[in-house]
Amino acid sequence: MVIARTVNMLHAILEQARGFDDVELLLSKGNDALTRFMNNHVHQSTEVAWRNLRIRVLLDGRSGVVETDRLDQDSLAAAIERAGEIARAQPAPETPAQLEASRPMADSTAWHETTAAAMAFDRARIVQQLGDLARPKGATFSGAISTSEKTTCIVNTRGTEAYQESTQAELNLLAQRGELSGYSYWIGGDISALPLNDLADEALSLTAAEAVLQRLEPGVYPVVLDHYAAGMMIGYLGYMGFGAKQYLEGRSFMTRRMGKRVASTRITIRDDARNPSGLSSMFDGEGVVRRPVDLIQAGVAVGVVTDSVSARALELKNSGHAFPMPNSEGPAASHLFVEPGKSTLPRMIGSIKRGIYVRKFHYVNVVDPMTSLITGMTKDGTFLIEEGKLVRPLSNLRFTQDVLGALKSCSALSSASRLVEGVYGPVHSPAMLIKKFHFTGVGEE
Template sequence: MAILTQEEAKKIIDKVLSYAKADETEVTLSGGRTGNIRYARNNVSTSGETNEIGLNITSVYGKKSGSSSINELDDESLRKAVARAEEIAMLAPENPEYMPMLGPQDYPESKTFVQSTDDINPDYRAQIGADSMGPSGEKNLVAAGYLEDFSGFTAMGNSKGMFGYNKSTSVDFSVTVRTADGLGSGYAIRDYNDVNLLNSREVTNIAMQKAQASVNAQAIEPGKYTVILEPTAAGDLMGLLTRSLDARSADEGRSFMSKKGGGTRIGEKLFDERVNIYSDPSNPIIPGAPWDNEGYPQKPVKWVENGVVKNLYYSRYWAEKQGVQPVGRPSGVIFEGGNQSLADMISSTERGILVTRFWYIRGVDPQTLLFTGLTRDGTFYIENGKIKFPVKNFRFNESPIIMLNNIEALGQQQRVGGDLIPAMKIRDFTFTSLSDAV
């Protein structure tokens, strides 16, 4: 399916709104093409491409709302969908937290669409797989990987005159490589808007090197260690931190940002002064959508500055209740890093652990932001500035809050899951037990 132009999308949305009888009506129209290739044991297992389009209608009477969704855009289907949403709204209970729909907004231009990613075809996906499986097979290694590319659009409009349109592309690639005996395992992952930045052979080489180096892992005692977290591992925990910056949870006493006696800890220095976290939808490496999760224009926001928490997410409802301006959740965050490479960090470490990534992370205590999980796919012991040998995987119990007060160094940034995350060198990271998983 071709991506609808802004004019085509608006014409359909305006037609839906012309059929509406409710007090307020909102329409979201989105669609696109998703392609993929999956392989395991150095052989392609699945590959395909889907083309989808969908339209969602929300009708509101007072504080009662109802929604319907369709994937047919002829006039009769649109009329029926509007009628169904209005019927559901009339039957629904009132939502005491309902906020009126927004009026016209001035959305910034987005850089989320890249033509080269939109041009991806089955031949390209096959080549990506070949560039990963071929080198692995030549080294008697076994690769399993997945590539997914997307190219599409989202448009939204309502009966109060708000309208927004955005095109976007994305490509995600991950690969796990194991030795033939299954005793060594390596992993690497990349995500971009621009497929020209992806080199699957290079990414696979990283996983191959880790797989070969992690054979014959030795068991060492759990405890507190200096750790070097590659950006993927750091991102696993930093994402949990930034997603917890919610004002309502803090005000209601359910968060690490809750203040004893009530209120939030905005303005308090909670982290090392080197910690700076912000969002900027115009960033060229992680460009953001034009609007946030509630339809407000995306703007640059400082979340943490020199270790001091500056902002929390405020929904429109909670912002009005607290008498402040809404602050929406960003599509991606930027954690400022440094210039050190992983090699620099390793060479400066007397005794420590290098972690490729974490897995199976679960929350333990939201008020201290304590998490538990496992290392995986390449964990190594460092001594006197050199990697000495691979070690068996650990279970950890740690809080990102404590981590960000135990920083020894911040390294170079890498895009991880739509965020920009640096490698991190952290002292006194808590490993509680060993794991037999590879």
């Protein structure tokens, strides 16, 4: 019923926008709620209802785009007229813009009543439970818990009709005791699946040591990257080079390496937006069905993700990875999966004579996309490993490392995999053992 009403509303706007060669409408709307807490108490409780209609008109191959959240008749008429003016103001392009024709199926498992119905009191009670878990251990929790619901609908004059309702819940958790801190994170569609006690234990476990932070000299060390650090690193790899636009323009580390070995044979990475272990997304910003794409297979660079424009340029089938078009970014790999291995975190740590364990990376940024060089800091759980054991907490370290270099020296991956924070979207990643990782600075004085 809601689907029909929304689709019909957009078709009515398409009718209103006659006079152009083609028209595309992308309606997004939702409710976002978030409870933020510090030292076990809530300091911010927010609830936002929002909507956005993106109107794209095509005229002689030129695109004009207007976005608005004003959906009354007068505002819509003005927005459509302005989109036409924008299209007409542009010169005729050599490669005319085109719309896609697609009718993707909605994912009926992406919406959960439990999440949509969660109230501020429900989120505050979670904070209360966290406080109850932290206090006996002399620790505190800070972080944020959010619940949201979203509807996305795309229709165009080429016959595309795409509709999706989804929910999302997310917990970002920081445990602190003295100068020690530990991090954990969860994201999913159904808040009733939130493993609160496990997440609390995971974050608290790194604050239990009776030791002061030790400063370790920068250098090259073997490192065990917990899921959170490994996933963030892979997220940045995708940001730097898994898109076809970067590849075509020669700005990606993939450009000169397609078909070549770029990582250990243990490394297989694919983008799979329909994998139920991730946050499923059936269609992209053009309404095109998202298809799985192999990016690195057993260490060999094998593919990039495309949108309609880059797929035509590469003469490939569109893989459905577009942001709303037109855009400067090009397609993006936003649902990355790293194939797990056969090891475990304890086994990886146990195999190291002297090295470093890292829970999480902080403030990562790209230094050189052509060599996959990134920099950042460790945060909320950095430990010295000696003789196979976590022996003492370390001051945060700065790393400057080419990701492909790290992946070439990857000697083990955990069999367990987690959905963790990435760049374009969460990354499903195992923990990794990297033999050589370059630490270039220390956080504390």
